[in-house]
Amino acid sequence: MRFLAALLLGLFSLALAAPEEAAREAVARWLRGELSPSLEEVLRAPPEEAPRLLERFALFPPPPDGLTVNLESPEVEGNRVSFPAAPGGVTMGVGGAVGEVVVVLEGGEARRVYFRPEGLGVPAYLLTPLAGFGFFLLSLFWVFLLLRPSPFRAWLLEAWALVRSQRGLYLFTNLFLYGLFALGSLLAYAMPELARAVQVLFGGALEAIGLQEAVGKGVLVLAGVIFHWNFSQGLFLTGLLPALLLGVPVLLLNALRYFAFGFALSPALLGSAFLFHLPTLLLELQAYILVTFGGLVLLARVAGGQGYREGLKGLLLAFYLGALFLLAAAWYEAWEVVFLL
Numbered sequence: 174m175r176f177l178a179a180l181l182l183g184l185f186s187l188a189l190a191a192p193e194e195a196a197r198e199a200v201a202r203w204l205r206g207e208l209s210p211s212l213e214e215v216l217r218a219p220p221e222e223a224p225r226l227l228e229r230f231a232l233f234p235p236p237p238d239g240l241t242v243n244l245e246s247p248e249v250e251g252n253r254v255s256f257p258a259a260p261g262g263v264t265m266g267v268g269g270a271v272g273e274v275v276v277v278l279e280g281g282e283a284r285r286v287y288f289r290p291e292g293l294g295v296p297a298y299l300l301t302p303l304a305g306f307g308f309f310l311l312s313l314f315w316v317f318l319l320l321r322p323s324p325f326r327a328w329l330l331e332a333w334a335l336v337r338s339q340r341g342l343y344l345f346t347n348l349f350l351y352g353l354f355a356l357g358s359l360l361a362y363a364m365p366e367l368a369r370a371v372q373v374l375f376g377g378a379l380e381a382i383g384l385q386e387a388v389g390k391g392v393l394v395l396a397g398v399i400f401h402w403n404f405s406q407g408l409f410l411t412g413l414l415p416a417l418l419l420g421v422p423v424l425l426l427n428a429l430r431y432f433a434f435g436f437a438l439s440p441a442l443l444g445s446a447f448l449f450h451l452p453t454l455l456l457e458l459q460a461y462i463l464v465t466f467g468g469l470v471l472l473a474r475v476a477g478g479q480g481y482r483e484g485l486k487g488l489l490l491a492f493y494l495g496a497l498f499l500l501a502a503a504w505y506e507a508w509e510v511v512f513l514l
Contacts, residue, residue: 272293275289427465
């Protein structure tokens, strides 16, 4: 009996250690360059090899030069094992941009390995139930203010009035950007392997910032995280800020973005799931269309002699309306991911 108990205890300890050991081995191979093709290899690959190498590059992006990893301090959360790490020239734990190397395991083998610098991921407080409940209350309060006389309702009415008064410019922006999305989607039918590799590349970027970690936290937390990311990085950083430069930069940026989104999110890849994801695409992409439209309103008013201030007012109204679309998109997408996909 003692022998049997010792054997069972040993097997149990081995099972507990297995994820950490598999992750350590994967990190060691990753640091030696055995898992990651270089960007030069991807760019020089023949057409038939490029999709496979690009997907491999997305799953195992090369480590930064001089990266130091502490393999003795793993943290296990589900199928993820993370190790403290720091880029070359930075001492772990003594200031600097310390981060972590994350290993995603599947069937006991590494499916993805990447370095995440400190500050890149979603703030930890957003992944708490309290933050999710707070976002739920904030959303309800925003809707409440829209249904009664308030500045929030007045801004909404002004924004719709702007859209109606600039109907031609608004329709042009929609046709141009949704058209590029449709073009990318059609191209994916002709190049499905490359489209899938680009999809993996996008998915890797989202996983690296921590969006995947929010999926298991429930609808409230996931909706808050989605809104935070889309608002801060999509609508503000790559929307409003370039739109301030008379609209042209944000139009060019979103032209590239919409074509790439169409290529990676084509029905050719998603199949029937595309129908479930379509409301998310329409709502979220409309938000970025609105801020692009606002930038073009700014350009038109400056060119028409109305001045930058008057154009800026139009841009901010379009930005506000875009935020409302992102709010609706975040709640639908969170519900879709948790219950439909």
